[in-house]
Amino acid sequence: MRLTTRTNLAMRVLMFCACHPGKLHRSADIALACNVSVNHLMQVVPVLNRLGYIQATRGRSGGVRLATLPERVSVGEVFRRFEAALPFAECFEGAENTCPLTASCRLRPALFKALDAFYAALDTVNLADLIDGNTGLEELFTHTAASAPTPRCAQAPQVDR
Structure with a gap:
C-alpha cells in the first residue's frame, strides 16, 4: 500500500500550519519547508481550503493558515478524503x-x-498528536518561520485532553 502524493502533501501542509497557529504563511514558504514544489503544493491547498481544514487567502497580503484547532483534525478523516477518490x-x-x-x-x-x-x-x-512537543519538526520548519513566535510543535505536550 502506498499513499498518494496529494495525501502526503496535505499532511505536510497541515503539520506546518499547526506548528505556527494563527499566522498566515505563503505557499512558497510552506513548499520550501516541506521540500516540495509550489506547483504540487498548489494542487493540494485549494482542496484543503474547500474541505475546511485551512483558510487560504489570495493576493499580496494573503496566505494559508489552519482553520481549526489541531485537536479537531483527524488524520483518518484527512486520509479518507484524499484517498477515497482512488x-x-x-x-x-x-x-x-x-x-x-x-x-x-x-x-x-x-x-x-x-x-x-x-x-x-x-x-x-489527530493533528495535535503529530505536532505537540515535536521539537524535531519545529527544527525542520524553523528557517521559514524565523520571525514567528515559538511554534506550537516546540511547546510541551498538554497532559489533560
Whole structure:
C-alpha cells in the first residue's frame, strides 16, 4: 500500500500550519519547508481550503493558515478524503470493476477488513498528536518561520485532553 502524493502533501501542509497557529504563511514558504514544489503544493491547498481544514487567502497580503484547532483534525478523516477518490483495488470500483473473480473472491473481504483497520488506527490520531512537543519538526520548519513566535510543535505536550 502506498499513499498518494496529494495525501502526503496535505499532511505536510497541515503539520506546518499547526506548528505556527494563527499566522498566515505563503505557499512558497510552506513548499520550501516541506521540500516540495509550489506547483504540487498548489494542487493540494485549494482542496484543503474547500474541505475546511485551512483558510487560504489570495493576493499580496494573503496566505494559508489552519482553520481549526489541531485537536479537531483527524488524520483518518484527512486520509479518507484524499484517498477515497482512488479505489484500493479494481474490485473496489463498483460499476467499473471488470475482475472476473469478484463473485467468488475471498481476498476482497479481507482487503476491506484491512482497509477498515488502517483507517480505524488513523482515526485515533489527530493533528495535535503529530505536532505537540515535536521539537524535531519545529527544527525542520524553523528557517521559514524565523520571525514567528515559538511554534506550537516546540511547546510541551498538554497532559489533560
